[in-house]
Amino acid sequence: MTAPPPRAGRPGQPVVAVVGGGVSGLAAAFLLRDAGVAVIVLEGSPRLGGKLDVSEVGGSQVDAGAEALLARRPEGTGLIDAIGLSAGLVVPGTTSAGIWTRGQIRSLPRRQFMGVPADLGELAATGIVSAEGLGRAQEDLTRPADALAGDQSVTSRVGGRLGAEVVDRLVEPLLGGVYAGRCEDLSFDTTLPALAQAARARTSLVDAAASLLPPAGGAQARAETPVFTTLTGGLGSLPAALAARSGATVRTSAMVRELARTPGGWRLTVGSAHAPEALHADAVILAVPARPASRLVAQVAGGEAAATALAEIKYASMAIVTLAYQESAFEQPPAGSGFLVPAVDGRTLKAVTYSTNKWPHLRQTSPGLHIVRCSVGRLGEEAILQRDDGELAALAAADLAAATGVRGEAVDVRVTRWGGGLPQYSVGHLDRVARIRAGVSLLPGVAVCGAAYDGVGIPACIASARLAVDQVLAYLDTRAPAAAGRREAR
Numbered sequence: 296m297t298a299p300p301p302r303a304g305r306p307g308q309p310v311v312a313v314v315g316g317g318v319s320g321l322a323a324a325f326l327l328r329d330a331g332v333a334v335i336v337l338e339g340s341p342r343l344g345g346k347l348d349v350s351e352v353g354g355s356q357v358d359a360g361a362e363a364l365l366a367r368r369p370e371g372t373g374l375i376d377a378i379g380l381s382a383g384l385v386v387p388g389t390t391s392a393g394i395w396t397r398g399q400i401r402s403l404p405r406r407q408f409m410g411v412p413a414d415l416g417e418l419a420a421t422g423i424v425s426a427e428g429l430g431r432a433q434e435d436l437t438r439p440a441d442a443l444a445g446d447q448s449v450t451s452r453v454g455g456r457l458g459a460e461v462v463d464r465l466v467e468p469l470l471g472g473v474y475a476g477r478c479e480d481l482s483f484d485t486t487l488p489a490l491a492q493a494a495r496a497r498t499s500l501v502d503a504a505a506s507l508l509p510p511a512g513g514a515q516a517r518a519e520t521p522v523f524t525t526l527t528g529g530l531g532s533l534p535a536a537l538a539a540r541s542g543a544t545v546r547t548s549a550m551v552r553e554l555a556r557t558p559g560g561w562r563l564t565v566g567s568a569h570a571p572e573a574l575h576a577d578a579v580i581l582a583v584p585a586r587p588a589s590r591l592v593a594q595v596a597g598g599e600a601a602a603t604a605l606a607e608i609k610y611a612s613m614a615i616v617t618l619a620y621q622e623s624a625f626e627q628p629p630a631g632s633g634f635l636v637p638a639v640d641g642r643t644l645k646a647v648t649y650s651t652n653k654w655p656h657l658r659q660t661s662p663g664l665h666i667v668r669c670s671v672g673r674l675g676e677e678a679i680l681q682r683d684d685g686e687l688a689a690l691a692a693a694d695l696a697a698a699t700g701v702r703g704e705a706v707d708v709r710v711t712r713w714g715g716g717l718p719q720y721s722v723g724h725l726d727r728v729a730r731i732r733a734g735v736s737l738l739p740g741v742a743v744c745g746a747a748y749d750g751v752g753i754p755a756c757i758a759s760a761r762l763a764v765d766q767v768l769a770y771l772d773t774r775a776p777a778a779a780g781r782r783e784a785r
């Protein structure tokens with residue numbers, strides 16, 4: 296007879312295994328810290344943090360993954376506060392961004408909602424769309440209401456009212472910055488939920504976008520409440536702090552290869568096929584991307600429906616090329632926080648962040664330098680990512696030179712690849728996520744969280760972690776109601 300897998304924690308204490316040590320898994324571990332359970336985080340790679348990572352470029356700690364935290368949702372800043380890091384939060388030095396299109400970098404209209412213009416006069420002044428494109432956009436104000444039938448792509452819904460140019464030159468670059476996806480594939484209801492909601496009560500999308508913005512002339516008030524924030528040590532410094540404050544047992548290089556039901560809970564097979572290790576858990580939080588989550592639940596009787604729905608979620612790959620230039624390399628200092636590049640313009644670059652403009656604290660650690668973060672790669676552009684690091688950096692630098700006139704070589708370069716970096720919220724995403732959660736609910740004590748479900752941004756990931764924590768604690772309470780009063784997620 297084989298011995299039962301070893302248990303972590305005190306005798307009788309329930310064990311929760313968190314699979315995946317990205318921000319979602321680590322947030323879940325932290326939220327479980329006072330719940331009277333033993334928590335073990337199993338991260339497959341040698342490094343914690345998933346899409347959060349920071350390393351030195353040009354003398355500064357510069358994020359290689361996520362770099363800006365949405366401050367208008369409470370979950371991210373709240374978690375940072377709870378772990379005692381809020382003194383390290385800083386606000387952007389500038390938020391004005393541009394679009395590199397039609398031959399130059401043009402100011403992004405201030406009155407727009409994820410690229411959907413709220414003021415067509417302002418849009419005209421930017422020159423981002425042609426006269427024909429503007430004429431087509433103006434039709435939105437007079438077109439009859441659309442007959443809406445279910446979820447639609449962004450191209451279909453926004454393009455239907457405002458025309459292809461607004462989608463291609465405004466909405467696609469902004470949504471591309473978040474999802475690295477294609478508007479003809481992305482779900483309007485899921486990627487622009489606030490606009491979708493506002494549009495239900497209005498005919499014009501321009502009016503719907505305007506209803507979501509502060510009144511015109513309220514720029515002062517807007518400037519005082521920054522939309523984004525970051526940590527002086529980079530958002531990549533968050534995972535280690537979360538792990539340390541969670542009190543959980545945190546293991547790296549601990550790839551979970553198999554999940555199996557046991558009479559008392561779950562057996563997780565961890566590590567290589569040559570030296571597998573079995574661990575017992577009473578409950579399991581799968582905080583991994585959809586593909587590994589699909590593989591794990593597919594092995595469990597009853598998990599087939601969830602596995603199928605999880606496998607439907609596509610992922611886009613990308614790379615971040617971070618370049619440090621001497622200030623003198625720019626004839627004109629780069630202005631604003633950076634610029635976005637429409638896919639239709641066929642450039643290598645997808646987006647550029649002038650990190651030393653956006654985050655002024657970096658100027659102190661990199662005096663005399665401009666640090667520029669170039670984002671490359673969208674869904675369907677995998678070929679460009681097959682170039683080696685040197686070629687990729689050279690292509691990004693050539694586009695940057697064409698856009699800004701920067702001359703000469705960068706003094707420091709870092710290339711970071713994010714294979715399968717961002718889940719795609721394709722048409723039907725809400726229904727897909729409902730099917731995933733319904734399927735996972737058939738597996739007692741198992742919950743999912745992460746970027747694949749309710750939003751790719753860090754606050755949404757943390758919110759999904761809280762939901763997963765609530766689900767597993769509710770399950771554990773049904774097994775040991777006497778302990779329920781002692782368990783309370785923070």
Ligand SMILES: Cc1cc2nc3c(=O)[nH]c(=O)nc-3n(C[C@H](O)[C@H](O)[C@H](O)COP(=O)(O)OP(=O)(O)OC[C@H]3O[C@@H](n4cnc5c(N)ncnc54)[C@H](O)[C@@H]3O)c2cc1C
Nearest residue numbers: 315317318319339345346361362363551716745746752753
């Ligand atoms: C380049 C880039 C820039 C971004 N910029 C921003 C930004 O500025 N602001 C923002 O809010 N968001 C941004 N995002 C999105 C955000 O960073 C991610 O959505 C979020 O960090 C995902 O966290 P997660 O924990 O859900 O998943 P992940 O970070 O993917 O973590 C999952 C972890 O699970 C591990 N894993 C996988 N399989 C297994 C297994 N079988 N066993 C054990 N471990 C496993 C992985 O190694 C990984 O560490 C960006 C994303 C990218 C790629």
